[in-house]
Amino acid sequence: xxxxxxxxxxxxxxxxxxxxxxxxxxxxxxxxxxxxxxxxxxxxxxxxxxxxxxxxxxxxxxxxxxxxxxxxxxxxxxxxxxxxxxxxxxxxxxxxxxxxxxxxxxxxxxxxxxxxxxxxxxxxxxxxxxxxxxxxxxxxxxxxxxxxxxxxxxxxxxxxxxxxxxxxxxxxxxxxxxxxxxxxxxxxxxxxxxxxxxxxxxxxxxxxxxxxxxxxxxxxxxxxxxxxxxxxxxxxxxxxxxxxxxxxxxxxxxxxxxxxxxxxxxxxxxxxxxxxxxxxxxxxxxx
Amino acid sequence: xxxxxxxxxxxxxxxxxxxxxxxxxxxxxxxxxxxxxxxxxxxxxxxxxxxxxxxxxxxxxxxxxxxxxxxxxxxxxxxxxxxxxxxxxxxxxxxxxxxxxxxxxxxxxxxxxxxxxxxxxxxxxxxxxxxxxxxxxxxxxxxxxxxxxxxxxxxxxxxxxxxxxxxxxxxxxxxxxxxxxxxxxxxxxxxxxxxxxxxxxxxxxxxxxxxxxxxxxxxxxxxxxxxxxxxxxxxxxxxxxxxxxxxxxxxxxxxxxxxxxxxxxxxxxxxxxxxxxxxxxxxxxxxxxxxxxxxxxxxxxxxxxxxxxxxxxxxxxxxxxxxxxxxxxxxxxxxxxxxxxxxxxxxxxxxxxxxxx
Numbered sequence: 063x064x065x066x067x068x069x070x071x072x073x074x075x076x077x078x079x080x081x082x083x084x085x086x087x088x089x090x091x092x093x094x095x096x097x098x099x100x101x102x103x104x105x106x107x108x109x110x111x112x113x114x115x116x117x118x119x120x121x122x123x124x125x126x127x128x129x130x131x132x133x134x135x136x137x138x139x140x141x142x143x144x145x146x147x148x149x150x151x152x153x154x155x156x157x158x159x160x161x162x163x164x165x166x167x168x169x170x171x172x173x174x175x176x177x178x179x180x181x182x183x184x185x186x187x188x189x190x191x192x193x194x195x196x197x198x199x200x201x202x203x204x205x206x207x208x209x210x211x212x213x214x215x216x217x218x219x220x221x222x223x224x225x226x227x228x229x230x231x232x233x234x235x236x237x238x239x240x241x242x243x244x245x246x247x248x249x250x251x252x253x254x255x256x257x258x259x260x261x262x263x264x265x266x267x268x269x270x271x272x273x274x275x276x277x278x279x280x281x282x283x284x285x286x287x288x289x290x291x292x293x294x295x296x297x298x299x300x301x302x303x304x305x306x307x308x309x310x311x312x313x314x315x316x317x318x319x320x321x322x323x324x325x326x327x328x329x330x331x332x333x334x335x336x337x338x339x340x341x342x343x344x345x346x347x348x349x
Numbered sequence: 350x351x352x353x354x355x356x357x358x359x360x361x362x363x364x365x366x367x368x369x370x371x372x373x374x375x376x377x378x379x380x381x382x383x384x385x386x387x388x389x390x391x392x393x394x395x396x397x398x399x400x401x402x403x404x405x406x407x408x409x410x411x412x413x414x415x416x417x418x419x420x421x422x423x424x425x426x427x428x429x430x431x432x433x434x435x436x437x438x439x440x441x442x443x444x445x446x447x448x449x450x451x452x453x454x455x456x457x458x459x460x461x462x463x464x465x466x467x468x469x470x471x472x473x474x475x476x477x478x479x480x481x482x483x484x485x486x487x488x489x490x491x492x493x494x495x496x497x498x499x500x501x502x503x504x505x506x507x508x509x510x511x512x513x514x515x516x517x518x519x520x521x522x523x524x525x526x527x528x529x530x531x532x533x534x535x536x537x538x539x540x541x542x543x544x545x546x547x548x549x550x551x552x553x554x555x556x557x558x559x560x561x562x563x564x565x566x567x568x569x570x571x572x573x574x575x576x577x578x579x580x581x582x583x584x585x586x587x588x589x590x591x592x593x594x595x596x597x598x599x600x601x602x603x604x605x606x607x608x609x610x611x612x613x614x615x616x617x618x619x620x621x622x623x624x625x626x627x628x629x630x631x632x633x634x635x636x637x638x639x640x641x642x643x644x645x646x647x648x649x650x651x652x653x654x655x656x657x658x659x660x661x662x663x664x665x666x667x668x669x670x671x672x673x674x675x676x677x678x679x680x681x682x683x684x685x686x687x688x689x690x691x692x693x694x695x696x697x698x699x700x701x702x703x704x705x706x
Contacts, residue, residue, distance in 0.1 A: 082519075082522070086526075186407075189404065190404065190407040190408065190411060193404045193407065193408050193681065193684065193685055193688075194408065194411075194643075194677075194681050194684065195639040195640060195642060195643030195644070195680065195681070195684050196643075197640075197643045197644050197646060198643040198677055198680050198681065198684075201643075201646065201661065201662075201665065201677075202411075202412065202415050202416075202673070202677050203415065204665065205415070205416065205419065205665040205670075205673050206415040206416055206418055206419040207419075208419070208420060209665070209666065278530065282532050285532060286532060286533075286534060286647050289532075289534045289647065289650070290534075290646065290647065290650050290662045291662065291666055292662070292665060292666075302534075305534065305535060305538070308538075309538060309651070312538060312541060312542050312546060313546050316542045316546065319535075319538050319542075320535075320538070320539065320542065323532065323534070323535030323538060323539070324535075326532050326535060327530055327531050327532065327535060330530045330531075330532070331526065331527070331530040334526060334529065334530050335526070338526075
């Protein structure tokens with residue numbers, strides 16, 4: 063869009079952002095890879111049991127002997143809990159995103175391709191969901207299902223289904239009118255085959271970009287629900303719960319709350335940079 | 350999603366195709382009678398108002414249904430664990446819980462329309478006055494955040510758009526990326542640690558009544574940290590949106606014409622270009638006010654701000670469903686009303702909207 067601004071200034075305007083975006087993407091890949099590898103290897107790493115309490119060592123500051131990042135109010139090792147918490151955050155973020163993506167894509171594909179009454183009804187349902195601020199809807203669902211990590215994950219997934227449905231439906235509406243779809247129909251392809259072989263590959267790129275950008279939102283939202291007591295419950299090593307626990311001790315041991323929050327920030331930043339980078343890589347206008 | 354320059358420029362998508370028009374002159378339509386500008390505006394507003402009412406009915410049904418399906422028996426909650434089966438049956442009959450769900454919804458909605466949202470189980474008080482008191486505090490907080498986020502975001506976005514590739518452009522990019530990646534509940538805690546615990550400049554918590562306990566100065570002192578925290582996400586989004594919309598607009602022929610006519614750069618950017626970014630900004634304003642009202646829940650929890658979000662979290666944890674129902678309904682209705690107001694604003698800032706409809 064904006065690259066057409068002024069031909070004379072275009073090279074300088076475009077080259078610097080492209081370099082910056084590539085750097086950002088590299089940083090994003092690095093952060094997400096490191097966090098994912100550390101989280102996957104957590105059981106094999108020489109870390110203390112994340113739930114082992116040591117009342118005599120409570121609220122130890124960072125760089126203490128045996129506690130590189132300090133300990134919490136029950137004397138549990140913060141480094142260990144942050145590493146194990148990464149597993150929870152990543153699993154919840156990825157699973158919630160996959161749930162939302164699968165449901166949203168399926169609904170968007172069917173409604174966009176077939177249209178008619180199904181499309182009309184589904185779209186009114188989506189309009190209704192979108193009439194709620196999404197955090198509020200997630201809270202309402204948790205209120206109905208009951209607090210807990212799985213319910214919080216389902217809630218943030220359900221809330222995000224509408225975004226996928228809308229995006230996929232809009233893309234399918236464009237694709238179904240293309241000549242290659244008409245050609246496939248002319249040679250006798252079934253509707254199911256057209257959807258699978260011709261439409262789905264056409265929307266895979268945008269879905270991938272949206273997924274990569276959505277994971278960060280899911281991680282923040284599920285951590286947020288845990289922070290207010292509606293997600294993961296103690297003693298699960300979850301970043302949101304750890305932050306909530308640490309809040310009570312910020313006057314004497316600020317690191318207990320600051321460190322899990324920093325972990326959320328770094329991981330979400332990595333996901334967002336990666337998502338931005340993927341979008342740029344797949345969008346020819348931004349190359 | 351949020352950090353994308355193009356994706357957030359939702360206004361561009363919402364803009365209807367341009368049609369030539371003159372104020373006060375009826376445009377010929379393709380078929381049927383021609384309408385004056387006032388007729389079109391009236392029809393447009395009526396149509397939007399009816400749609401909003403329908404959405405509101407749907408929203409109220411979803412709220413009712415969600416909590417109706419929640420596990421647990423309201424009669425048991427009210428009577429406690431020692432209640433006998435006959436007492437439970439009597440209370441269920443008395444409350445109408447033995448009636449079909451649609452009848453229960455009708456009764457609940459009928460009472461809600463008259464301002465009766467029931468009684469809070471935990472507070473043992475009517476829900477509506479409690480909601481009104483709490484909502485006032487949330488509005489103060491959301492208003493503070495809005496006042497911080499929009500002017501700052503617009504200014505940052507305009508500076509970035511007029512100096513692409515410069516340090517200020519880089520700064521706006523960093524602010525946007527960091528702003529959407531930092532969880533509000535963590536930022537709030539960092540601000541409390543920095544400005545309240547370490548420096549002692551501002552109170553971190555301690556607001557007990559929505560209007561402030563020690564006058565306007567006290568309210569302002571308590572408001573600064575939560576409002577700054579809540580403003581970060583909208584600031585990030587507004588700055589990126591302003592930048593991308595402004596870059597699009599600056600490339601238009603009419604801006605080149607304005608420059609060719611000798612208009613100063615301040616006038617070209619501040620008047621000609623900025624006016625055309627307003628539709629996109631109005632879109633994001635509507636969406637962000639919704640975010641501020643509902644997203645305030647985290648900030649209110651961190652700062653113990655006596656708002657509706659903080660109240661609802663406690664209500665969910667204690668299974669106080671009348672309070673949850675009322676709170677969700679109030680925020681959702683406000684959100685619907687804001688979306689409606691946003692649509693009206695489109696018609697004000699963009700004449701093409703009125704004419705197309």
